[in-house]
Amino acid sequence: MPIDMEEMRRCSVAVDLGASRTRVYVKDTGIIVDEPSVAAVNIRTGALLAVGELAERMTGRTPDHIRVVRPVQGGTVVNVDLARRMLRHLIGSKLRRTWIRRPGMRFAACVPYDSEPLAQRALHETLTAVGARRVELADTLVCAAIGSGLPVEHPEAAMVVVCGAGTTQVAVLSLGSIVAAETVPVGGDAIDYAVIEHLRSRHELLLPHPAVRPLRMMLHSADPGPAVAEVHGRDVTTGLARTVTVDTESVRQAVGGPLTAVLDAIRTVLRRCPPDLVADLSERGLVLAGGGALLPGLDTMLSRTTGIPVHTAEAPDTCAVRGLGAMIEGKVESMRLDPLAG
Numbered sequence: 001m002p003i004d005m006e007e008m009r010r011c012s013v014a015v016d017l018g019a020s021r022t023r024v025y026v027k028d029t030g031i032i033v034d035e036p037s038v039a040a041v042n043i044r045t046g047a048l049l050a051v052g053e054l055a056e057r058m059t060g061r062t063p064d065h066i067r068v069v070r071p072v073q074g075g076t077v078v079n080v081d082l083a084r085r086m087l088r089h090l091i092g093s094k095l096r097r098t099w100i101r102r103p104g105m106r107f108a109a110c111v112p113y114d115s116e117p118l119a120q121r122a123l124h125e126t127l128t129a130v131g132a133r134r135v136e137l138a139d140t141l142v143c144a145a146i147g148s149g150l151p152v153e154h155p156e157a158a159m160v161v162v163c164g165a166g167t168t169q170v171a172v173l174s175l176g177s178i179v180a181a182e183t184v185p186v187g188g189d190a191i192d193y194a195v196i197e198h199l200r201s202r203h204e205l206l207l208p209h210p211a212v213r214p215l216r217m218m219l220h221s222a223d224p225g226p227a228v229a230e231v232h233g234r235d236v237t238t239g240l241a242r243t244v245t246v247d248t249e250s251v252r253q254a255v256g257g258p259l260t261a262v263l264d265a266i267r268t269v270l271r272r273c274p275p276d277l278v279a280d281l282s283e284r285g286l287v288l289a290g291g292g293a294l295l296p297g298l299d300t301m302l303s304r305t306t307g308i309p310v311h312t313a314e315a316p317d318t319c320a321v322r323g324l325g326a327m328i329e330g331k332v333e334s335m336r337l338d339p340l341a342g
């Protein structure tokens, strides 16, 4: 997807509408929204009851007539109306609601690398309904690479792995364009579900989703030895509360399955790259971005198995929206190669 930097500079708002979180960057201000892409709706009246953090806290705790919904799935807006209402509330709670109705307001948004035209249209419709007069789209991979400080406009290889909630996107970029890329339907959520499934099958324990967090932290330990943690859940058979002890090694094995898919995607992209670019990468390495990059030990594991250095970007979860923000602020050189005169 070619990016016109001149058009980008005319935008005032940059939006990353992710399956897990919604992030909004406003020109000359910075990130004003970083909240879960969640809405709580009264299904009897259709009324929107809560959005963002508050709606997420309601998950699994609502009466029958209230449903907690995610209007974005796998990077695609699946419910345009709800996404519009959610986004308007998230932005409106930070800025005066009239601000987003300013005439001529332009939005920039990032889209997954291989998104379908229909998915791009749904995003376009959502942002237009929020108040955008025009919407410029950019590849999430390019945005994340810029946001993580990679020199994407240079004639040298830059590799980025964006590990989101539902997908992981991998790309090698050079001269501002994607040379080779791959997407796998595995992200941070699949890693969490692998841990939940491990506890269900091995310990017959149903684990609430937030309880996975302390188990992820166990992966910080470089030592495969005896680190253990106690987790509380519900017994699959009796339905009663129960506590089990889990060790680091079993958590590491549980997340191994989804991580193999990420590793395969990296290998596929490297295989598709010209050898000169792969040689650049063996020195420079790859950069991990996206919320999934915060998984403890992911960088070490990928570096060990691919043989190339792996660096986790600073604030990896906000790389894409910061990259898009840099474009609308005019901080990114034009990535178009104009023909030389003569």
Ligand SMILES: Nc1ncnc2c1ncn2[C@@H]1O[C@H](COP(=O)(O)OP(=O)(O)OP(=O)(O)O)[C@@H](O)[C@H]1O
Binding pocket: 017, 018, 019, 020, 021, 022, 074, 075, 163, 164, 165, 166, 167, 187, 188, 189, 190, 192, 216, 290, 291, 292, 293, 294, 295, 296, 317
């Ligand atoms: N500290 C952490 N350790 C491990 N995983 C984490 C951590 N923090 C967030 N995640 C995971 O990161 C994922 C969210 O990443 P991100 O915010 O980049 O997704 P998104 O952009 O909303 O999703 P997508 O790109 O799939 O649309 C979630 O699956 C979450 O579980």
